[in-house]
Amino acid sequence: MAHIELKNITKKFGGHTALIGLNLDIADGEFFVLLGETGAGKTTALRLIAGLEKPTEGQVFIDGVDVADWGAAERDVALVLQQYSLYPRYTVRQNLEFPLKPKIRRLPDAEIKDRVARAARTLRIEHLLDRKTDRLSGGEMQRVSIGRAIVRKPRVFLMDEPLSALDAKLREALRTELKNLQMQLGATFLFVTHDQIEAMSMGDKVGVLNHGRIVQTGTPHEIYNNPRDTYVASFVGSPPMNLIDGRLVNDRAVMAPVNFELPLTIGAKSFGGGRASGATDGRPLVFGIRPEDVYLESGAPVEARVHDVENHGVEKILTLRIGDTMLRATVPARTDVAIEQPVRFAWNPDKVVMFDKGSGVSLRHAG
Amino acid sequence: MASVALTNLDPASRAAARGWSDLTIRNLFIIPTLIFLIVFNIFPLIYSLGYSFTNFAANRAEPWQFVGLQNYRELLSDDHIWSNFVITAKYVIVSVAGQMIVGFGLALLLNRSFPMKGLITTLLLLPMMMSAAVVGLFWQLLYSPSWGPINYVFGLGDFAWLSNPDSALYAVAITDIWMWSPFVMLLSLAGLSAVPQHLYEAAAIDRAGWWYTFTRITLPLVSPILLIALIFRTMEAFKTFDIAYTMTTQPTAELIAIRLYKQAFQQWDTGKSCALAYIVLIMVLAITNLYVKYLNKVKER
Numbered sequence: 001m002a003h004i005e006l007k008n009i010t011k012k013f014g015g016h017t018a019l020i021g022l023n024l025d026i027a028d029g030e031f032f033v034l035l036g037e038t039g040a041g042k043t044t045a046l047r048l049i050a051g052l053e054k055p056t057e058g059q060v061f062i063d064g065v066d067v068a069d070w071g072a073a074e075r076d077v078a079l080v081l082q083q084y085s086l087y088p089r090y091t092v093r094q095n096l097e098f099p100l101k102p103k104i105r106r107l108p109d110a111e112i113k114d115r116v117a118r119a120a121r122t123l124r125i126e127h128l129l130d131r132k133t134d135r136l137s138g139g140e141m142q143r144v145s146i147g148r149a150i151v152r153k154p155r156v157f158l159m160d161e162p163l164s165a166l167d168a169k170l171r172e173a174l175r176t177e178l179k180n181l182q183m184q185l186g187a188t189f190l191f192v193t194h195d196q197i198e199a200m201s202m203g204d205k206v207g208v209l210n211h212g213r214i215v216q217t218g219t220p221h222e223i224y225n226n227p228r229d230t231y232v233a234s235f236v237g238s239p240p241m242n243l244i245d246g247r248l249v250n251d252r253a254v255m256a257p258v259n260f261e262l263p264l265t266i267g268a269k270s271f272g273g274g275r276a277s278g279a280t281d282g283r284p285l286v287f288g289i290r291p292e293d294v295y296l297e298s299g300a301p302v303e304a305r306v307h308d309v310e311n312h313g314v315e316k317i318l319t320l321r322i323g324d325t326m327l328r329a330t331v332p333a334r335t336d337v338a339i340e341q342p343v344r345f346a347w348n349p350d351k352v353v354m355f356d357k358g359s360g361v362s363l364r365h366a367g
Numbered sequence: 368m369a370s371v372a373l374t375n376l377d378p379a380s381r382a383a384a385r386g387w388s389d390l391t392i393r394n395l396f397i398i399p400t401l402i403f404l405i406v407f408n409i410f411p412l413i414y415s416l417g418y419s420f421t422n423f424a425a426n427r428a429e430p431w432q433f434v435g436l437q438n439y440r441e442l443l444s445d446d447h448i449w450s451n452f453v454i455t456a457k458y459v460i461v462s463v464a465g466q467m468i469v470g471f472g473l474a475l476l477l478n479r480s481f482p483m484k485g486l487i488t489t490l491l492l493l494p495m496m497m498s499a500a501v502v503g504l505f506w507q508l509l510y511s512p513s514w515g516p517i518n519y520v521f522g523l524g525d526f527a528w529l530s531n532p533d534s535a536l537y538a539v540a541i542t543d544i545w546m547w548s549p550f551v552m553l554l555s556l557a558g559l560s561a562v563p564q565h566l567y568e569a570a571a572i573d574r575a576g577w578w579y580t581f582t583r584i585t586l587p588l589v590s591p592i593l594l595i596a597l598i599f600r601t602m603e604a605f606k607t608f609d610i611a612y613t614m615t616t617q618p619t620a621e622l623i624a625i626r627l628y629k630q631a632f633q634q635w636d637t638g639k640s641c642a643l644a645y646i647v648l649i650m651v652l653a654i655t656n657l658y659v660k661y662l663n664k665v666k667e668r
Binding site: 050051052071072073076077078079081083085087088089098099101102148152 | 563565566568569570571572573574575576579583584587588
């Protein structure tokens with residue numbers, strides 16, 4: 001088990017810069033999720049830790065030791081990839097045994113058997129052990145590839161979108177399994193994904209990566225409720241946070257160009273001293289509100305029309321139209337609405353996040 | 368009118384105006400090749416099978432007689448022929464093994480990126496593109512005992528590679544290795560570059576050493592294409608004539624193909640040489656069949 005630290009990492013591939021000044025600190029035994037869009041540099045960060053790439057600048061520390069000169073083997077990490085990377089032509093058992101059999105660190109046969117059996121039991125692939133890997137389904141292959149990682153008892157588990165190639169049901173099941181596995185092993189996990197649901201549900205900590213830079217690091221709760229900027233706000237959450245341009249007038253949010261206003265709870269605890277960080281009257285802002293904090297009420301201050309209804313079973317996601325502005329609201333499934341029906345809505349003033357219009361940075365983080 | 372149903376021709380085309388269909392055009396392309404193959408390959412093949420049961424001699428006008436299996440009987444009990452087969456077997460083993468080792472070794476070296484890789488690969492392929500007779504003549508000069516560069520470089524004095532009965536066959540085999548290793552290299556390169564990079568990365572992460580990765584990942588994945596190279600080279604080596612014929616006259620280097628040539632065009636024993644040709648054909652077929660069987664087994668794994 002290990003503590004991992006990336007210090008000021010920059011990685012360039014020719015003219016393309018994949019990572020810029022990346023700092024990461026992953027505590028021992030932590031499930032850290034690196035979240036970002038395709039091409040944000042997630043995989044590069046992972047490969048740098050694994051030792052498959054060398055950083056252009058900066059240092060990688062594993063347990064406080066600079067591992068610049070260490071190859072992948074010496075770093076003692078395990079890597080699980082989206083494309084499984086199972087060794088073809090071998091059975092599941094042979095694949096699981098593979099990392100235990102190189103001559104240099106060959107384990108006694110009994111130990112190998114024991115470890116393979118234990119990994120197979122943990123991942124529930126015991127019945128597949130003597131099957132060839134090309135006869136497995138996607139979920140089974142991914143389990144085997146995770147199994148190949150755990151038999152070795154590595155210091156760190158690195159996972160590069162391991163669930164992305166699986167269908168939805170299986171992805172959900174393996175998500176829970178992986179999280180349980182991590183807790184059971186007490187291991188350090190670095191999990192890379194573009195799926196914010198995976199990040200939210202599995203991570204102890206989440207790092208949001210955008211164009212090679214870490215935008216925000218924090219617990220899923222922090223990331224979700226207190227996004228550092230509009231990028232995080234719109235990337236995390238499904239549907240994403242509503243972002244509406246407006247101004248602050250007399251402690252009320254006045255939206256422009258469409259004219260409607262809503263109350264704010266200035267100085268509330270969740271605001272983190274909004275006033276102090278420059279929430280002054282008239283300043284152009286972006287107001288962020290999660291769809292679940294928008295609610296319909298007959299006496300509510302603003303009128304809108306229902307533009308679209310998406311029924312998700314447990315809830316409905318409404319798209320409300322106010323002039324040209326669209327707003328998402330999550331309402332209970334029993335709410336009876338029809339498209340183009342006029343409704344009145346309000347928001348939870350405690351939950352509003354204000355972002356600077358120019359920089360996109362949240363006023364709570366700016367100070 | 369099945370042919371009409373099959374037609375996909377543009378009705379405005381000239382072919383359609385002539386009343387042709389797709390099939391007519393297909394036949395126009397295929398029939399000349401078929402005729403060529405039949406006249407120059409299949410017909411002689413069958414005709415020579417007929418000859419192999421006669422005492423026909425191409426240079427004599429005398430009438431020939433049907434002799435049954437006599438040619439085959441004589442050949443198979445001829446010690447001289449058997450010694451030719453032994454020589455050929457030695458030659459095939461040495462030269463094919465050499466080509467596989469050198470070719471695959473070169474491919475391993477080339478299977479990474481380095482400056483001028485394309486140029487170097489192309490240069491390495493050159494021997495394969497030369498005429499075998501020219502290669503034979505060149506190497507005869509290289510092997511020359513008095514002033515040949517090979518003896519000079521290795522300090523072998525006046526060692527007579529090609530007229531020494533012990534070394535002549537191996538000298539020819541070395542030349543064949545030089546000429547045909549690039550072929551094995553080319554196929555191996557194709558096989559090696561088809562091994563997905565992420566498997567090597569997974570192996571590196573799994574802390575596998577070079578040898579372990581090579582034997583457990585590279586070799587099993589490249590082996591089908593290596594076997595194909597082996598099949599091709601064995602067949603070719605078995606039939607080797609030109610290089611050996613131009614390089615040496617040593618009886619210890621008399622391959623079966625040279626024996627065949629002598630029988631057919633020096634002794635003009637046409638019937639018997641046809642029989643010998645058929646014996647060689649059956650042997651090559653048998654060996655290739657074994658390989659192909661094994662190849663299919665490897666592929667299934």
